[in-house]
Amino acid sequence: MRKNWFYRMLLSYMPVFLAVCLTLLLITFVTVRQLTERSAVKSNEAVTKNAMRLIEQSLRNIEDTMYASVLSDSRIADFYAEANGSYTTSYSAARVLGELQYRHPLIDSAYLYRPEDGTVIGPTSIAHIDGFADQAYIATKRESALRFAWGDFRTIPGGAAASNTQSVVSLVKIADLRTKGLLVVNVNADSLRDLLSDSTDTSTGYMELTDAGGTAIVSTIGADRAARIERKKLVSAAMPYTGWQIEGGMLQPGLFAWVTPVLYGSVSLGALCIALGLVWILYVTRRHYRPVETLLRQIGSFSLKKSAAFPAGANMRDEFQTIGLALDSLWDQSNRLSRENEENKSFKRAHHFRRLAEGRVDAGSKETRKEAEMLGLKLDAGAASAAIVEIDRFFVDVCRSYSDRDRQLLKYALQSAMRETLDAANIGFQSDWLAEHQLGVIGSYGDDPAAERELEAALDRLRGWVGRHLPFTVTIGIGMSVERSDDIARSFQTAKEALAFKISLGLDRMIRFRDLPGGGHPEIAQGLQRIKEISRMFRMGEPSWMEEWCSLLASMKNGCFSGEQIRHLLFVLLYHVQREMIELPAELQAAWVAESVRLEDSLKEGETLGDIGEAFTLVFSAVGERLRQWRESKQNRNVMQDIKRYIDEQYADPNLSQAMLADEFHLHPTSISRLFKEEYGVKFVDYVNAVRVEQATGLMERTDMPVHEIALAVGFVHSQTFIKMFKKITGFTPGTYRKERTGTG
Numbered sequence: 001m002r003k004n005w006f007y008r009m010l011l012s013y014m015p016v017f018l019a020v021c022l023t024l025l026l027i028t029f030v031t032v033r034q035l036t037e038r039s040a041v042k043s044n045e046a047v048t049k050n051a052m053r054l055i056e057q058s059l060r061n062i063e064d065t066m067y068a069s070v071l072s073d074s075r076i077a078d079f080y081a082e083a084n085g086s087y088t089t090s091y092s093a094a095r096v097l098g099e100l101q102y103r104h105p106l107i108d109s110a111y112l113y114r115p116e117d118g119t120v121i122g123p124t125s126i127a128h129i130d131g132f133a134d135q136a137y138i139a140t141k142r143e144s145a146l147r148f149a150w151g152d153f154r155t156i157p158g159g160a161a162a163s164n165t166q167s168v169v170s171l172v173k174i175a176d177l178r179t180k181g182l183l184v185v186n187v188n189a190d191s192l193r194d195l196l197s198d199s200t201d202t203s204t205g206y207m208e209l210t211d212a213g214g215t216a217i218v219s220t221i222g223a224d225r226a227a228r229i230e231r232k233k234l235v236s237a238a239m240p241y242t243g244w245q246i247e248g249g250m251l252q253p254g255l256f257a258w259v260t261p262v263l264y265g266s267v268s269l270g271a272l273c274i275a276l277g278l279v280w281i282l283y284v285t286r287r288h289y290r291p292v293e294t295l296l297r298q299i300g301s302f303s304l305k306k307s308a309a310f311p312a313g314a315n316m317r318d319e320f321q322t323i324g325l326a327l328d329s330l331w332d333q334s335n336r337l338s339r340e341n342e343e344n345k346s347f348k349r350a351h352h353f354r355r356l357a358e359g360r361v362d363a364g365s366k367e368t369r370k371e372a373e374m375l376g377l378k379l380d381a382g383a384a385s386a387a388i389v390e391i392d393r394f395f396v397d398v399c400r401s402y403s404d405r406d407r408q409l410l411k412y413a414l415q416s417a418m419r420e421t422l423d424a425a426n427i428g429f430q431s432d433w434l435a436e437h438q439l440g441v442i443g444s445y446g447d448d449p450a451a452e453r454e455l456e457a458a459l460d461r462l463r464g465w466v467g468r469h470l471p472f473t474v475t476i477g478i479g480m481s482v483e484r485s486d487d488i489a490r491s492f493q494t495a496k497e498a499l500a501f502k503i504s505l506g507l508d509r510m511i512r513f514r515d516l517p518g519g520g521h522p523e524i525a526q527g528l529q530r531i532k533e534i535s536r537m538f539r540m541g542e543p544s545w546m547e548e549w550c551s552l553l554a555s556m557k558n559g560c561f562s563g564e565q566i567r568h569l570l571f572v573l574l575y576h577v578q579r580e581m582i583e584l585p586a587e588l589q590a591a592w593v594a595e596s597v598r599l600e601d602s603l604k605e606g607e608t609l610g611d612i613g614e615a616f617t618l619v620f621s622a623v624g625e626r627l628r629q630w631r632e633s634k635q636n637r638n639v640m641q642d643i644k645r646y647i648d649e650q651y652a653d654p655n656l657s658q659a660m661l662a663d664e665f666h667l668h669p670t671s672i673s674r675l676f677k678e679e680y681g682v683k684f685v686d687y688v689n690a691v692r693v694e695q696a697t698g699l700m701e702r703t704d705m706p707v708h709e710i711a712l713a714v715g716f717v718h719s720q721t722f723i724k725m726f727k728k729i730t731g732f733t734p735g736t737y738r739k740e741r742t743g744t745g
Helices: 004-072 074-081 087-103 135-143 189-199 259-306 319-358 366-374 394-401 404-424 451-469 485-499 522-540 545-558 563-581 586-605 609-633 637-650 658-665 669-680 684-702 707-713 719-730 734-742
Strands: 107-114 119-121 126-128 152-157 165-176 181-188 205-210 216-219 231-238 245-251 383-391 428-435 438-446 474-478 510-512
Touching (some): 004 074, 004 259, 074 107, 135 181, 394 404, 451 510, 474 485, 485 510, 637 669, 658 669
């Protein structure tokens, strides 16, 4: 039997197969070539940017040194201060130039010009402007308004022979505002060429610097090679500091120039082969389909004859189309049911995960485990721990900057990155969202004691990846390890407690519950005592109030307080400041009320102690400035300041009273009381007692003096009066205070 059909099919599709293979081969060749060229462009771009940063940093360092020398070096100031001065000042100024040239090897020459007597001084020479080789350049720059930037590429005399010249780039700065004296620095173009040559392989690549006008400054291609070598530009970038242009590329691309036409010709040939193959397939398919078409026509005619319900000439669907439509309908319905099932399963899984984290289900029951396994949650019987990945500044920055759709995409990227990170570490885990900005993780250890450290290391790598690739950072709270996954709710609770400390520890970090300090915080009681004193000092306008406030912030940060404790302390501070402000005029109270609203918002929205402390400092500074201006506008301020200073110095005098001050400052005693209250917002007697008690607390902390001796030392005649006043101001008796602070009775 002859295999006619076999040979016909073989001859039909073999040419197409060969054409497709040839085309794929050519496309692969072109793709490899394009990828190689792109790689070369990227590599050249990195080298060019590195060279650009190196040159700009070197020139910037030279300019910064020029500024520093002009502003702070007294030897330059002495040179311009003594016109026709001594050689000592000139020698000292020359040493400054020598030091400048020594510190920056790129500098070819530098000199100072003093217009008063036309003196030009260099590191090793001194001359008059009339005989100076750079006289024309100095005259031009003195008249030009653009003399304070790099960009003067020019040729100056150099070497022993008069005919020798060298190319330099110059920068001019005013060295003395009074005389309009100039400091001129010339950078050798050859030094810049050396920097470029060190950054690239000059045998295969090149770099070239041009100024803003397109004039070439330096090039790694020598003048002898430029005319006979071919080059191809790959990268061109503007230098923001100098305004120059840097260009990089390859040398001698001519050896490979024939590759591009051949490649594109090959692509054209491949496209032609594909077109011819399509035409051939259409022709052969049409020719070979004729028997099938005849067969279908016969089937259709047979169906019409057998069915009287089909009128003649009606358009009937063949059985293949009917089967295809039925399969399409069945497939669509199956896909829809599958999507609905996945959505319901995802919702149930997230709900069950939250219940596990909150401890609302019995993780050890068979029903819970069965439901968890159906939803894809595997609860092993071994050791486990929980972690919470919280997006930093989610409601303040992320919600304001991104739409709901974008936020969902970012959260998906975070969850996917976490899954890949933990899978790469071979750690068994389950995860889902506990809240809009919190991703919960359950890590299972089994019997491996090192798995807990591996989980923490993997989560730390995730934190670093998020900071580099996503527009936000995350803070991760690690809960304590539990022996059984049934107790995972306790681990989640400790993870939440660890996250509460990020307000003092800061964002973008990993916080382990086991690393947190245990026990109470004695610093909180000390902070409450300091808050009242800070409020009084702020109201009184004492200069040290800012120092005390900064010290309080530092103690809260170093004390490792939780967010709730820090907010409680700061709310107490707002309360005491509000009480102090009540005694001041209405306009000052209104200013404080308007600013305090910002502080309450900061306490609610701030995620770090740094953000909250900065907001408090700004508001306190603004209101403190208003208080200062108000006090300075009052009459008799100088007298009240003298009286306050007198009280601060003579507090130990038992006879200190309004009558004594009236005789000392020639005022009526009633006027002293009224003016003191208006100036400082506190009664005269209360202020004297406060100063005496403050000095007494210092003596208690530094000395072992008895209470009655301390009372006499600070101006109290009777010990009972001192004890009563001490308790009224500090809230403690002297003995209790000394015991709390020093540990002695």
